[in-house]
Amino acid sequence: MQPVIIIGTGIAGYSVAREFRKLDKETPLIILTEDDGCSYYKPVLSNALTSKKTPDTIPLADAQQMSVQLNADIRPFTPVAGCNPDDRTIVVGNETIAYQHLVFAVGADPIHVPIGGDAADRIFSVNNLTDYRRFRTTIEQARTIAVMGAGLIGCEFANDLPAAGIRVHVIDPAPFPLNRFLPERAARALQRRLSEIGVEWHLECVVKSVDHDDDRLRISLSDERAIEADAVLSAIGLRPRAQLAADCGLGVNRGIVVNPYLQTSDPNIYALGDCAEVEGLVLPFVMPIMHAARALAKTLAGEPTKVTYPAMPVVVKTTHYPVVVAPPKPGIEGDWEIHEKDDGIEALFYDREKTLQGFALTGSAVSQKNALAKALPPVLVP
Ligand SMILES: Cc1cc2nc3c(=O)[nH]c(=O)nc-3n(C[C@H](O)[C@H](O)[C@H](O)COP(=O)(O)OP(=O)(O)OC[C@H]3O[C@@H](n4cnc5c(N)ncnc54)[C@H](O)[C@@H]3O)c2cc1C
Structure with a gap:
């Protein structure tokens, strides 16, 4: 049986591997990464001092522990140099490895x-x-x-x-x-x-x-x-890492272009996470990755499944003054309606039809996050 190959051991690569293993314990799984393959929660990097974490306490598991957890062949410090969609192989150093399905979870580069x-x-x-x-x-x-x-x-x-x-x-x-x-x-x-x-x-x-x-x-x-x-x-932004996919002949726009099945222009190659552009959306956050990983795992296990995104507010980790944002989709016209609370601001973005399309909450108003998120339209529906 040809393996499923995942490139990348960030939140995207490991999440799809974990979800896949819940559904399929047999298919060989190879995960390649150019870093050391340790599993960690990247958002902690920008509040590590406040949360008293050090680079040594941030990792949750090393590559060896992950390979046991996932029953996978994890290869750290192994950059993938190319892939050949026609014969379903990837190129790693002098080695060529065949795949059944290939997943790009290669992240983004700082601008x-x-x-x-x-x-x-x-x-x-x-x-x-x-x-x-x-x-x-x-x-x-x-x-x-x-x-x-x-x-x-x-x-x-x-x-x-x-x-x-x-x-x-x-x-x-x-x-x-x-x-x-x-x-x-x-x-x-x-x-x-x-x-x-x-x-x-x-x-x-x-x-x-x-x-x-x-x-x-x-x-x-x-x-x-x-x-x-x-x-x-x-900290001026990230750009999806799409060059490898482009070199392999896959469709690339701002990110690696995928349809709602997370499928690239090649039917056996998929992408998710910071590198992917899903139906025109580049969403470099954890919540979209979790939804994408669950959907893609089902597809890889034989049940083609489209990703759906509910409203996904982002908690900004400014602990001295909490902020939560759920920005309106680009292109939606409307106005902010702002309510000052005791020690916070509730800003609601309504479109021309008076439908709530986004919000921003600060200070004590962040307690409204869950209630308001329920009132927002989904970001991506099947
Ligand atoms: C400081 C910081 C704070 C953040 N805080 C938040 C937050 O509070 N909330 C939130 O929702 N999001 C937050 N984010 C964003 C979130 O962390 C990312 O969206 C997410 O971690 C991206 O995961 P990824 O797996 O797609 O990419 P990455 O974590 O970048 O993983 C990419 C992987 O691909 C591998 N790779 C790349 N190219 C190759 C190659 N050619 N061959 C082999 N391997 C390759 C890399 O080695 C790496 O393992 C934050 C991001 C940063 C930087």
Whole structure:
């Protein structure tokens, strides 16, 4: 029997493997990864200091333990270099391995923008445990860190780093944090709360260059000001990792294009997680992965199943001022209706027909999350 092969041991790869094994205990399963194959919950990386976790305590299981749990042949440090959909094989080093079904769960790459200066190569991004280990070693000596990007991950690090006594500067071209997710009033409340723990905001500007300045870094901004810091963290977004799929001749747009069965342009190859574009949606979050993994496992086990996405609010881990967002689908026209609560804001997004299409909750208003999520239309229906 030819194996099912999964490329990637992130939440997507391991979740689909786990769900598949609940349904099929026999089919050989090979899981390849270019990292060490340890299983960990990636969201913890941006609140590890607050939750008192270290790079050594974050892993839940190593590759060896996972291979026992999943009855799978897991091969760490094994980058897949290519695949041949016509004869259903993948290429790993000098080896060619045949598959019955192939699953891409290869994640996303941090976006890099051109930045000048003689220390531009010292800018960190954190998209996996190895990145975080390196970052954590650096910040042990740091007093000040500059964070590029006031999106979800930038704000979470800005919330977390002060737990180690670190002063944080956040730089973003938008006029307020989380501007893709929050209406201005809610965003300003978050901005104020994070200012109270020492976060300094440099909004409506970008980093022009990063230079060595004795043993520190000098970060020059587009508004002609400069900041001194010990390290720079870039959190300006991720791009689905789709090059390998494109090289194999699979359809690629923003991500690896898949239909509701998570099936690529080749009927025996599937994709899920941060690398996938499902019916035009690129949703780099845990909840969509869980729904996709359950549906794909059934398909791989012989029962073709479409993925469905209910409303999936995202909890932003800004513990100093809780935020939950369920943004409206792109392109929906409407307006925010904002209610100030005791110590929070409930912002409801209604379309022109007065149907609730999204929400943003801050502070005490986050308690409304479950009730409001039930009132939202599903994100993807069969
Ligand atoms: C700091 C941070 C905080 C986050 N917080 C939240 C949160 O609070 N809530 C939430 O919902 N989401 C959060 N996310 C997003 C969420 O963690 C991701 O959507 C999810 O972890 C992506 O999993 P994945 O398996 O698709 O990708 P990844 O975890 O990136 O896994 C990709 C895998 O593919 C392997 N790979 C890639 N290319 C190859 C190749 N050619 N050959 C072999 N192996 C390969 C890699 O080694 C890796 O094992 C956060 C993300 C970050 C970075």
